[in-house]
Amino acid sequence: MSFLGLNHSVWAAEIKRRIDAQRRRRQAALVAAQRRREAAAAAKKRREATAAAAKKRREAAAAARRRREAAGTPTPSPAPTPTPTPVASPTATAAPVVAVPMPSAEPAPSPTPAPIVEGGHPHEFESQVDFSSNQLDLQNPVTEFFQTPDRLEVLSVFKRDLSFDDGAVFEMWSFESATSGRGFPGPLLRPTEGEIFHAQVTPSMGPHTVHWHGMEPDPRNDGVGHTSFEIGGTYTYQWQAEPGRPGDPNYGAAGTYFYHCHVNTTLHVQMGMLGPLVIDPVVHPDYPVSPGARRVFVDGPEYDIDTEALLMPYSVDPRWHTLSHAAGLSGEDVGLNRFEPTHFYPMGGELAHRPDAEKKVWIMSSLRANVAGGERKPTLLRVLNGNYLPIYLEFTEEDGTTVDMAEVVSHDGRAFRDTSVPGQFSPTCADAGYPLTTDCLAFGAAERYDLLLRPPRAGKFLLRVEWRDWITSEILSTRSIPVIAS
Numbered sequence: 404m405s406f407l408g409l410n411h412s413v414w415a416a417e418i419k420r421r422i423d424a425q426r427r428r429r430q431a432a433l434v435a436a437q438r439r440r441e442a443a444a445a446a447k448k449r450r451e452a453t454a455a456a457a458k459k460r461r462e463a464a465a466a467a468r469r470r471r472e473a474a475g476t477p478t479p480s481p482a483p484t485p486t487p488t489p490v491a492s493p494t495a496t497a498a499p500v501v502a503v504p505m506p507s508a509e510p511a512p513s514p515t516p517a518p519i520v521e522g523g524h525p526h527e528f529e530s531q532v533d534f535s536s537n538q539l540d541l542q543n544p545v546t547e548f549f550q551t552p553d554r555l556e557v558l559s560v561f562k563r564d565l566s567f568d569d570g571a572v573f574e575m576w577s578f579e580s581a582t583s584g585r586g587f588p589g590p591l592l593r594p595t596e597g598e599i600f601h602a603q604v605t606p607s608m609g610p611h612t613v614h615w616h617g618m619e620p621d622p623r624n625d626g627v628g629h630t631s632f633e634i635g636g637t638y639t640y641q642w643q644a645e646p647g648r649p650g651d652p653n654y655g656a657a658g659t660y661f662y663h664c665h666v667n668t669t670l671h672v673q674m675g676m677l678g679p680l681v682i683d684p685v686v687h688p689d690y691p692v693s694p695g696a697r698r699v700f701v702d703g704p705e706y707d708i709d710t711e712a713l714l715m716p717y718s719v720d721p722r723w724h725t726l727s728h729a730a731g732l733s734g735e736d737v738g739l740n741r742f743e744p745t746h747f748y749p750m751g752g753e754l755a756h757r758p759d760a761e762k763k764v765w766i767m768s769s770l771r772a773n774v775a776g777g778e779r780k781p782t783l784l785r786v787l788n789g790n791y792l793p794i795y796l797e798f799t800e801e802d803g804t805t806v807d808m809a810e811v812v813s814h815d816g817r818a819f820r821d822t823s824v825p826g827q828f829s830p831t832c833a834d835a836g837y838p839l840t841t842d843c844l845a846f847g848a849a850e851r852y853d854l855l856l857r858p859p860r861a862g863k864f865l866l867r868v869e870w871r872d873w874i875t876s877e878i879l880s881t882r883s884i885p886v887i888a889s
């Protein structure tokens with residue numbers, strides 16, 4: 404008897420060899436797991452000892468300071484901490500086209516930084532590692548090097564049941580601004596390049612953080628709970644988006660981003676703690692903007708402000724929406740490795756016409772797009788993958804025939820340019836003669852793309868959104884959004 408060309412006794416010996424090998428591997432894995440557990444326990448002990456030592460050092464330093472002060476020894480008096488004035492006014496949320504005056508056709512210079520002012524308190528941490536390891540939950544951290552902001556947002560956190568457009572109701576946690584109301588996704592934040600941006604965050608039901616995904620400020624202001632502090636009271640995040648320079652791929656931050664909480668991140672983001680962040684470009688004299696239009700980046704294409712839209716595919720695993728703030732953080736298994744969504748939503752709509760957030764959820768039911776070659780500038784669609792599944796988009800006729808009508812102009816805040824001649828002016832791909840036009844787009848969690856829509860004629864098209872399984876690519880859900888071209 405033979406099986407796959409082997410006779411029976413050889414095959415039986417082979418099976419025994421494989422079973423033995425499997426048993427040895429399993430045994431080795433068990434031993435390795437035990438060693439890992441022991442090492443983790445030892446590391447935890449070391450961390451606790453380090454934290455206790457750091458706390459003692461801080462207490463000793465504070466006691467010494469008090470003694471010095473009591474003895475009247477002159478100590479350098481700390482500068483008073485500037486208090487930010489909340490600007491809960493339209494200037495904080497409206498996004499005017501800001502024409503930044505430029506003295507010449509030279510590349511846009513960064514604004515002259517104001518003199519550095521220390522935060523008004525002694526440095527308590529010996530190194531970045533010390534800082535990262537030993538201040539996990541601070542109630543009211545101090546903003547170091549505090550500057551006067553050009554734009555200030557005031558954010559807090561809410562929890563409420565929200566009903567979606569299929570009638571499903573979920574407990575959601577998200578951000579609200581001074582003027583936004585309590586809806587989902589969080590309010591649009593929209594600074595311009597070069598502005599000093601402040602977000603004064605007071606998260607109720609904390610601790611939480613705000614991470615500025617893709618902006619890369621310094622660690623204190625990056626809002627990653629694991630490498631800096633978590634906020635229980637109030638903290639003012641501070642950063643400045645870098646101004647772009649025409650033809651230079653190495654400068655500029657204009658584009659589509661998002662912000663999200665970075666505490667127990669997997670859960671908190673799914674619960675709704677995210678919102679869109681758009682950085683608008685500075686206006687360069689060589690690249691003025693037409694009335695009613697903006698540029699995607701400093702020398703990028705102009706688009707129509709009125710029809711500019713956001714599409715943020717999102718999905719819900721209802722089981723996750725019954726979990727508590729710190730579920731899974733103490734080593735218990737609450738199943739955050741299993742994301743099994745059953746509800747799928749194309750969040751978003753026209754940015755200039757978002758309904759009152761108290762109308763709860765903001766879901767794209769249709770999309771207006773300006774016909775290619777018409778008088779109006781093209782429509783810009785900003786896409787942001789706000790869930791954990793890969794997304795596939797397709798533009799089609801009503802009968803399903805695909806239509807090349809989306810020009811991809813930038814990705815994750817970076818312009819697509821022709822950089823084939825290093826050191827020379829790098830035009831956009833369209834200006835270099837090869838616009839990146841497509842009928843489809845595939846993108847993963849947290850990715851952003853900026854698409855200029857160029858429907859070939861007036862009429863109705865479809866934008867199909869597919870949520871796919873991240874391993875098998877099986878289509879889990881589909882939504883078709885009418886695209887009305889005029």
Ligand SMILES: [Cu+2]
Pocket residue numbers: 610611612664665666667671676
């Ligand atoms: Cu959070």
